[in-house]
Amino acid sequence: MSGNDSAANVRTLVVDDEREVADAYALRLRGYCDVETVYSGETALSTVADTSVDIVLLDRHMPGMSGDDVLSELVERGYYGRVVMVTAVDPGIEVLEMPFDDYLCKPVDREDIRAVIDQQRRILAYETLGEYFSAEAKRAVLEAELDATEHRDHERFVAVAERADRLETRVRRLLPDDGVLDRFDGIDRGEM
Structure with a gap:
């Protein structure tokens, strides 16, 4: 894999119900890290359960199982990785109680999404x-x-x-x- 050698082996999961948005973020990460894309909270949970995922980029507002619900379930299951909320939902005081590791407001450019992956990789490492x-x-x-x-x-x-x-x-x-x-x-x- 080309790109930054230190981030190349980071296993990243992009979770967003808007396929175009999820695919755009995955495209920005392609060649930089090992990236997979899913389009629902339920699929995200099964992917994390079935494979080793280091960083989850998680949308908050999704139909069915919301990003907040996915985050709670990841914590309950003892997920050992980092979770970054990447969302258009403006943060409110409720984020103080949420166990995410970083919060990015959409839209997020290529440099910022790569920088957050590298930062979270280092913290997890x-x-x-x-x-x-x-x-x-x-x-x-x-x-x-x-x-x-x-x-x-x-x-x-x-x-x-x-x-x-x-x-x-x-x-x-x-x-x-x-x-x-x-x-x-x-x-x-x-x-x-």
Whole structure:
């Protein structure tokens, strides 16, 4: 994929019931990030459930399931990503209670939509990096201090190790050229 190498692997979902609008935003992102477009809240939820989506660009005013409803459902389902409202609905005081990560008023130009994708990618990457460091530190210290048979068969250890692997994969995808993971791996956590 061409474009900004740091955003190229970001998986973005554009959700808007107006096909022309959704397709226009997707066109502005094509070649910049991995983008998919859906035209309803229900389809957005099933897409997020079926695939790994990093950033959702979500319209608020849609027939059937509104963007506000989708946002609430994403939170209830424990969606681990960023949500940006991209909408013609003027924000009111109610947005103080809404768990979105950014809010853009339509129309949004190419530079702004790409800038928000890059900004949200970085935020998600560093949040994920913190979680990875925590999980990986636990795995590394147990591997250094315990006999392999003591931790390899332990259900909680296996779960932490698998989680660390998933988080590392996502961080490397979101921060492809950042050497911070290599520096973390270089710390000796054994023999306390």
